[in-house]
Amino acid sequence: MTTITVILLMLLAVVVSAMIVRASPLPLPLPLVQIALGAAIAMASSYRVELNPDVFFLLFLPPLLFLDGWRIPKDDLLRDKGTIIEMAFGLVICTVLGVGLLLNWLIPAMPLAVAFALAAVLSPTDPVAVAAVARRVPIPKRIMHILEGESLLNDASGLVCLRFAVAAAMTGVFSLPQAALTFVWLAVGGLGIGYVVTRTITLAKGRFAARYGEDGGSQILISLLIPFAAYLAAEHAHASGILAAVAAGITMSYAETTGSALATTRIRRNAVWDTVQLALNGIIFVLLGEQLPHIVDGAAEAVSESGHHSPWWLLVYVLVLNAALALMRFAWVWLSVRFTMFSRRSDGSAFRPGLRLIGAMSVAGARGSITLAGVLTLPVVMADGSDFPARDLAIFLAAGVIILSLVVANTLLPWLLRGLVLPPEPSAARHADEARVATARAAIRAIEARQHELSEGQADAALYAQAASRVMGLYRERIDGRDDGATSADEARRYEEAETALRLAGLAAERDELFRLLRRRKLEDEVARRLIREIDLQEARYRG
CATH class of the missing domain: 1.20.5 (Single alpha-helices involved in coiled-coils or other helix-helix interfaces)
Structure with a gap:
C-alpha cells in the first residue's frame, strides 16, 4: 500500500508541477520544479523507492524513444542528415572518450569504465526540456528539427555506449574487436527487429480492423504495447532494445500514412500518448528528486574516498563537468554547422552561420529525461555482490549536469534566439x-x-x-x-482564417448552450456527451 501511495503522490506532483509552471510569473523550467517536488516528497516521507534498474529501463525508455521516432518530422530529418549524424554519433563518441577520461582523472575513486558509463548517459540531449524552457522565445523550426533529430539518434548511440561501459565495469574486460562485432549486431539486429515487429503488428491489426471493424480503445492499447514488444524481442535476441524502440517508432510513422485508422482513434490516441509522455517524463524527474537526499549522502562519501573531505567538491565536479561538455559541444557544433548546415541559400549564395546561431544550438543541448533514466539504470551491485563503484556519485553528477544545463538554457537561450535571422525555408504555404x-x-x-x-x-x-x-x-x-495567383491565394487564406474564427465562435456558443441545457436537466447525459464530442471533433479540425 505504501508503494501505491508514493506512486500516486508522484503522479500528483507531475500535475502540480505543470500547474505551478503555468501559473508562475517567472519562466520556471518544468523539470526543475518536478525535481523540487520529488525532494519535498522524500523529506515528508520516510519511505524510499527502491529502484530495479532493469525494470526502470523497461518501463520508461521504450515508450519515450518510440514516441520520439513516431513524431519526428522525417523530411526535416533527411534534409539536415549530415549535421544530425555528425552531432548524434561523432559528438557522442568524443563525449564518451573525452569526458570519461576527464572524470577518471578528476575523480580517482571513479573507475574508468564507470566514468565512460557516466559520459555515455550525459551525451544524449533533450529537445523537449529545451522547448519547455524556451517558451518565451520560440525556437526556429529548422533548429528545433535538428535538435530533435540529434536527440533521437544520440539517445540510441549514447545508451548503446552505456551498455558497453557497464559490461566492462561488471566484467573488467573490454575487447575492441569483440565490441565492434557486438555493436554491429546490436545496431542491425535492433533496427531490424523493431521494424519487423511493428510492421507485423500494424499489418495484422489493419487487416483485422478492415474485416471486423475498428475498436478505438484496442487500437490505442496496441500502440502502447508496440514499443515494449519491440524492446523485449530485441533484448531476447541480444540486440539493442533501445534501437528497436526507435525503429518501431519510425516504422509506426510510415505505417500511419495509410490513413486506415479512424479519425476518432487518431484524436484519442494522440491525447493518450501526450498524457503518457507527460507522465513518464515527469515521474522521472520527480523520482530523481525523491532519490536526491540519499544520492547526495552517497556522493559525499565517494568524494571523501577521493581524498576531498569537503562536500563542496561535489559542486566543483558539476561545474567542471558542465564546462567540459559545453566547450566540447560548442566546438563540435561550430564545425558541423559551418560545413554541413545552411551551406547554401536558396539563391545559391553562401551562408555563414554566426556565433549567435552556434551558441544557440550549443546552449540548446540541455540534458533531460533520457540522461536521467539512463544513469538511474546503473547496476546496484557487481557480479560478486559488492556495491557498484561510485554509483551515487555518478547519479548526482548527472543530476547536477541536468539542472545546470536547464538553468543555463533558461537564461541564455531566449537572449540568443531573439532576433536571430536564418535563411528562408522552402515555402510550406x-x-x-x-x-x-x-x-x-x-x-x-x-x-x-x-x-x-x-x-x-x-x-x-x-x-x-x-x-x-x-x-x-x-x-x-x-x-x-x-x-487565381498569389494575390487570390492570399485573399483566400485570409477569408478562410476569418471563416475559421467565426466557425470556432459558433462552436463555442453551441457547446456552452449544451452545457447550460445539461445543467438545467433539459438534456439527457448520453445525448449531451455525443453532441459535445461532435463539436469537439469539429473544433479540433478547425484548430488544426
Whole structure:
C-alpha cells in the first residue's frame, strides 16, 4: 500500500508541477520544479523507492524513444542528415572518450569504465526540456528539427555506449574487436527487429480492423504495447532494445500514412500518448528528486574516498563537468554547422552561420529525461555482490549536469534566439495550397460518384443533386481561390482564417448552450456527451 501511495503522490506532483509552471510569473523550467517536488516528497516521507534498474529501463525508455521516432518530422530529418549524424554519433563518441577520461582523472575513486558509463548517459540531449524552457522565445523550426533529430539518434548511440561501459565495469574486460562485432549486431539486429515487429503488428491489426471493424480503445492499447514488444524481442535476441524502440517508432510513422485508422482513434490516441509522455517524463524527474537526499549522502562519501573531505567538491565536479561538455559541444557544433548546415541559400549564395546561431544550438543541448533514466539504470551491485563503484556519485553528477544545463538554457537561450535571422525555408504555404487544391478536386470527384450512386433509382434524385452541389461548392471555392495567383491565394487564406474564427465562435456558443441545457436537466447525459464530442471533433479540425 505504501508503494501505491508514493506512486500516486508522484503522479500528483507531475500535475502540480505543470500547474505551478503555468501559473508562475517567472519562466520556471518544468523539470526543475518536478525535481523540487520529488525532494519535498522524500523529506515528508520516510519511505524510499527502491529502484530495479532493469525494470526502470523497461518501463520508461521504450515508450519515450518510440514516441520520439513516431513524431519526428522525417523530411526535416533527411534534409539536415549530415549535421544530425555528425552531432548524434561523432559528438557522442568524443563525449564518451573525452569526458570519461576527464572524470577518471578528476575523480580517482571513479573507475574508468564507470566514468565512460557516466559520459555515455550525459551525451544524449533533450529537445523537449529545451522547448519547455524556451517558451518565451520560440525556437526556429529548422533548429528545433535538428535538435530533435540529434536527440533521437544520440539517445540510441549514447545508451548503446552505456551498455558497453557497464559490461566492462561488471566484467573488467573490454575487447575492441569483440565490441565492434557486438555493436554491429546490436545496431542491425535492433533496427531490424523493431521494424519487423511493428510492421507485423500494424499489418495484422489493419487487416483485422478492415474485416471486423475498428475498436478505438484496442487500437490505442496496441500502440502502447508496440514499443515494449519491440524492446523485449530485441533484448531476447541480444540486440539493442533501445534501437528497436526507435525503429518501431519510425516504422509506426510510415505505417500511419495509410490513413486506415479512424479519425476518432487518431484524436484519442494522440491525447493518450501526450498524457503518457507527460507522465513518464515527469515521474522521472520527480523520482530523481525523491532519490536526491540519499544520492547526495552517497556522493559525499565517494568524494571523501577521493581524498576531498569537503562536500563542496561535489559542486566543483558539476561545474567542471558542465564546462567540459559545453566547450566540447560548442566546438563540435561550430564545425558541423559551418560545413554541413545552411551551406547554401536558396539563391545559391553562401551562408555563414554566426556565433549567435552556434551558441544557440550549443546552449540548446540541455540534458533531460533520457540522461536521467539512463544513469538511474546503473547496476546496484557487481557480479560478486559488492556495491557498484561510485554509483551515487555518478547519479548526482548527472543530476547536477541536468539542472545546470536547464538553468543555463533558461537564461541564455531566449537572449540568443531573439532576433536571430536564418535563411528562408522552402515555402510550406505553397505546398499546402497545392495539396488543398488536389484534395478538393479528389473530393469533388468522389462526391459526384457518390451522388449518382445514392440517387440512382430514387424518386427524390433532385435532393441528392442539391446536397452534392452545396458540398461541392465549398471545394470549388477552395480551388478558385488557389488558382487565381498569389494575390487570390492570399485573399483566400485570409477569408478562410476569418471563416475559421467565426466557425470556432459558433462552436463555442453551441457547446456552452449544451452545457447550460445539461445543467438545467433539459438534456439527457448520453445525448449531451455525443453532441459535445461532435463539436469537439469539429473544433479540433478547425484548430488544426
